[in-house]
Amino acid sequence: MKTFKNYIDGKWVSSSSHRTFESINPATESVLGKFQLSNAKDTKAAIKAAWRAYKRWRLVPAPKRGELLLEVSRLLKKNKKRLGRLVTQEMGKVLAEGLGDVQEAIDMFELMAGEGRRLYGVTTPSELPEKFCMTVREPIGVLGLISPWNFPFAIPAWKIAPALIAGNTVVFKPASYTPLCATRLFELFDEAGIPAGVANLVTGSGREVGETIVTSNVRGISFTGSREVGLSIKQKAGLKRISLELGGKNPIIVMDDADLDLALDGCIWGAFGTTGQRCTATSRIIVHEKIYEEFLDMLVKRTRKLRLGDGLKPRTDVGPIVSKKQLESIKKDVELAKKEAKLVIGGKPTKINGKGFFFKPTIFTGVTPKMYIAQKEVFGPVVAIMRVKSLKQAVDWANSTGYGLSSAIYTNSVNNAFTAVRAIEAGLTYVNSSTIGSEVHLPFGGVKDTGSTREGGIGAIEEFTETKTVYFDYSGKLQKAQIDID
Ligand code: NAP
Numbered sequence: 157m158k159t160f161k162n163y164i165d166g167k168w169v170s171s172s173s174h175r176t177f178e179s180i181n182p183a184t185e186s187v188l189g190k191f192q193l194s195n196a197k198d199t200k201a202a203i204k205a206a207w208r209a210y211k212r213w214r215l216v217p218a219p220k221r222g223e224l225l226l227e228v229s230r231l232l233k234k235n236k237k238r239l240g241r242l243v244t245q246e247m248g249k250v251l252a253e254g255l256g257d258v259q260e261a262i263d264m265f266e267l268m269a270g271e272g273r274r275l276y277g278v279t280t281p282s283e284l285p286e287k288f289c290m291t292v293r294e295p296i297g298v299l300g301l302i303s304p305w306n307f308p309f310a311i312p313a314w315k316i317a318p319a320l321i322a323g324n325t326v327v328f329k330p331a332s333y334t335p336l337c338a339t340r341l342f343e344l345f346d347e348a349g350i351p352a353g354v355a356n357l358v359t360g361s362g363r364e365v366g367e368t369i370v371t372s373n374v375r376g377i378s379f380t381g382s383r384e385v386g387l388s389i390k391q392k393a394g395l396k397r398i399s400l401e402l403g404g405k406n407p408i409i410v411m412d413d414a415d416l417d418l419a420l421d422g423c424i425w426g427a428f429g430t431t432g433q434r435c436t437a438t439s440r441i442i443v444h445e446k447i448y449e450e451f452l453d454m455l456v457k458r459t460r461k462l463r464l465g466d467g468l469k470p471r472t473d474v475g476p477i478v479s480k481k482q483l484e485s486i487k488k489d490v491e492l493a494k495k496e497a498k499l500v501i502g503g504k505p506t507k508i509n510g511k512g513f514f515f516k517p518t519i520f521t522g523v524t525p526k527m528y529i530a531q532k533e534v535f536g537p538v539v540a541i542m543r544v545k546s547l548k549q550a551v552d553w554a555n556s557t558g559y560g561l562s563s564a565i566y567t568n569s570v571n572n573a574f575t576a577v578r579a580i581e582a583g584l585t586y587v588n589s590s591t592i593g594s595e596v597h598l599p600f601g602g603v604k605d606t607g608s609t610r611e612g613g614i615g616a617i618e619e620f621t622e623t624k625t626v627y628f629d630y631s632g633k634l635q636k637a638q639i640d641i642d
């Protein structure tokens with residue numbers, strides 16, 4: 157069994173804890189490798205290395221930094237097949253999605269490589285003569301990046317690529333369920349020639365490594381994960397810059413004028429793709445009463461046909477849950493949901509060939525906004541069906557949770573579509589497609605308890621830079637804004 161190491165200051169090093177943890181394939185329960193169970197000392201060493209590297213990295217011309225990111229993108233592309241399979245083996249999503257996860261990282265590194273030749277600021281006229289005004293983008297400093305396990309290449313790429321192009325250096329703590337994907341990514345950074353200390357990898361628990369990052373002298377934190385941990389970071393991080401991407405309870409509204417076959421495809425993909433383990437997964441389907449019975453029947457029939465299994469097998473539609481612990485948590489949520497809503501299909505864990513952490517695709521009906529299953533983010537293949545009388549009620553119910561990440565409406569009416577786009581409280585609204593499917597060059601993030609920051613595309617540049625406002629006075633005399641008015 158191979159033991160993998162941290163990557164600090166350009167070197168592969170063991171933790172001073174001399175302790176390790178295992179990463180497990182959730183479909184087969186086989187062990188993929190051992191990883192450093194790092195401690196505060198390791199984390200602080202990584203932060204120190206990142207500050208040393210920052211002095212030089214921030215002064216490297218951004219297009220030069222971009223060349224390195226482009227090389228990372230090329231290497232990811234070259235290794236896409238191998239890495240896509242690894243995603244499936246380490247976190248369970250089916251191979252087509254594993255490959256998509258890597259593709260998203262390829263795209264993000266490529267986009268941010270190009271950003272090295274943009275990083276636009278603003279120039280604008282001054283109110284005074286012989287004075288020039290502009291803004292420039294500056295790096296923030298050392299950033300602590302903490303990611304979840306559900307997109308083990310894409311989410312790290314969404315954070316690391318924009319952070320580096322802007323001249324920051326980083327300490328990255330991956331989720332403990334997916335340390336091998338993170339290690340493979342850093343092997344490519346090494347191969348691409350990213351300078352020592354610019355990007356550091358520290359594996360280990362959220363409690364030890366995560367909290368040390370949050371409370372040490374990094375200048376900014378980017379975190380994607382649960383609402384609970386996001387809140388605790390906000391409370392502990394003091395005045396650091398914080399970007400939070402928290403959970404969702406994402407609705408699809410299906411109107412009576414929708415193309416029901418299209419809506420069915422979107423609902424199945426949204427609810428059960430990635431086994432429901434996406435922050436943008438569809439977890440509520442809000443259906444107009446006129447087509448309710450017909451659509452529910454279609455949904456249940458299609459759900460019954462989904463094939464559970466190892467994501468590497470071509471016939472598999474739905475892979476396992478990431479871990480035994482997560483499986484237990486889904487089981488508990490389903491038991492609580494059963495007290496209020498009607499379980500129509502699924503509702504149980506299962507094994508395939510006697511192994512793995514599988515959960516049957518699950519549908520609840522008769523759900524109303526105050527119920528547990530209408531509020532709780534399950535993060536599994538569990539969807540709540542709600543029946544409504546009108547678009548107004550559908551939108552009210554869509555907005556009746558604390559979260560506000562993604563949303564969708566299926567309708568053939570332009571008026572319904574625009575009304576929903578304006579009225580739904582969410583960072584993302586899709587018309588006639590599912591709640592999932594973000595592209596790297598557009599801002600991504602939520603409202604309300606999901607967090608208010610935006611990563612992705614130009615949103616990422618805002619998040620990972622400081623704006624400096626620069627005034628040049630070439631009049632040769634003292635000019636006073638707001639005072640020299642005539
Ligand atoms: P999580 O428990 O919040 O963990 C996320 C990351 O934070 C992991 O790396 C974890 O480390 C670390 N962590 C745990 N406790 C910490 C602490 N006290 N201080 C600092 N870091 C800590 O979330 P998860 O269970 O992995 O992921 C599922 C959640 O992520 C869901 O709620 C989902 O909606 C959300 N998510 C959101 C988005 C989005 O963009 N909005 C995307 C994906 C997922 P360990 O792995 O070592 O525990």
Ligand code: MG
Pocket residue numbers: none
């Ligand atoms: Mg967790």
